[in-house]
Amino acid sequence: MQAPTPTPDKRTAVGMFFESVYRSIFRYGRLPRDGEGASYAVFNSLFLHIHPVKVAKHSLRFTYTFGLGVIATCLFVFLTFTGVWLMFYYFPSATEAYGRMLDLRSAVDFGFVLRNVHKWAAEAMVFFVVLHMARVFFTGAYKPPREFNWIIGIILLLLTLGLSFTGYLLPWDQLAFWAITVGTSIAGYAPVVGEPLRRFLLGSDSVGQEALIRFYVLHVVILPGLLSIFLAVHFWRIRKDGGLSHPADNDTPAIKE
Amino acid sequence: MKDVDTTQVYPRDPRKTYGLMELVKGTRPTVGLDEDTVYAWPHLLVRELVIFLVVAACLLGAAFLIDAPLEEIANPNSPPNPAKAPWYFLGLQELVSYSAFVGGVLVPTVIVLGLMLVPYIDRKRVGIGVWFARERWLANGLFLTFLVVMVILIIIGMYFRGPNWGFVLPWEATTGH
Structure with missing residues (x-):
């Protein structure tokens, strides 16, 4: 599995730069909207060391x-x-x-x-x-x-x-x-x-x-x-x-x- | 799961104790899907954030409403009567007033060692994950008794002990110097 990469578009060089800086910190983009995103949010963050991806209700x-x-x-x-x-x-x-x-x-x-x-x-x-x-x-x-x-x-x-x-x-x-x-x-x-x-x-x-x-x-x-x-x-x-x-x-x- | 590809993409390496079992099409992890679980984000992390903010608000509220005590500057020549330990040690101080050995040595040692031994004595895996499970009435009863006794001793030490550690009623208490 791989984190979805952003599709190239008409962003400016400055915008691309900030995007790459942002990506270097938060590897999985924006706030997650689906199950995959929720998994990556925990998987790619410090919180993985404290929390599992899924917890019992x-x-x-x-x-x-x-x-x-x-x-x-x-x-x-x-x-x-x-x-x-x-x-x-x-x-x-x-x-x-x-x-x-x-x-x-x-x-x-x-x-x-x-x-x-x-x-x-x-x-x-x-x-x-x-x-x-x-x-x-x-x-x-x-x-x-x-x-x-x-x-x-x-x-x-x-x-x-x-x-x-x-x-x-x-x-x-x-x-x-x-x-x-x-x-x-x-x-x-x-x-x-x-x-x-x-x-x-x-x-x-x-x-x-x-x-x-x-x-x-x-x-x-x-x-x-x-x-x-x-x-x-x-x-x-x-x-x-x-x-x-x-x-x-x-x-x-x-x-x- | 009819579209599962069962051909061996990566042949098993005999030197390894693990291997890739199969490839499955899907958009999210399928481990434990039918378990009673939810994603840590947002369900757990948001709850933790809420607790963090509530704790912060309560602390700030308390800090503005109640001042931390500050008495006169320390004076080694002017002992208050009685001199009291911090509240969480008042149970021990109360016991020390009966017997220095019991309150200062025996009880603290028994408490710490006893607590550490608990999970090695009470090993039967019943009643886990439920408050006051009926099968655990003895263990829970003993621990509850221990807590209640400690709280009573602390309350006695806090409110019912006056000069020379004599018994006083809280509304008659005067602290002598």
């Missing part, structure tokens, strides 16, 4: 997934954008950080919107990742062959919590300081490894400048990087495991719906 039913995984992914995208944007204004220093928060409220254009979107998206992401996990559990979607993707999902949940927790310290207000003091002391209760782990996270005996720079680097580079990698594997496994879970995956004849 069952997995599109809103009341099956409630879009929870997509919502969590969207929140991560918004968090990445607002997070990078915030990095232009933030300074990971115990003496500077809090002042930057005040600046976001008053001096930066729409700085309060930026910070608020980041904050609420972060809270929502923890919430929706947990809801997504509950959906997967209650629909039995972790069963073979999707066992390993469930484990990737647990790792993504832990990374989400880690991102939220490390971000919590960065405003350097009383709420941040004491929440992290309490949170890291919980980690310190583990026998043998607990105290070294707490010191490793904080870089010191208590929350201070060392903890701030460690949490900052974890929050803006290491954890988002790890989460992106595991997210890619998570999506890839959905396709490799035959799309979303479906009654046809049962050994017994599909349950009446």
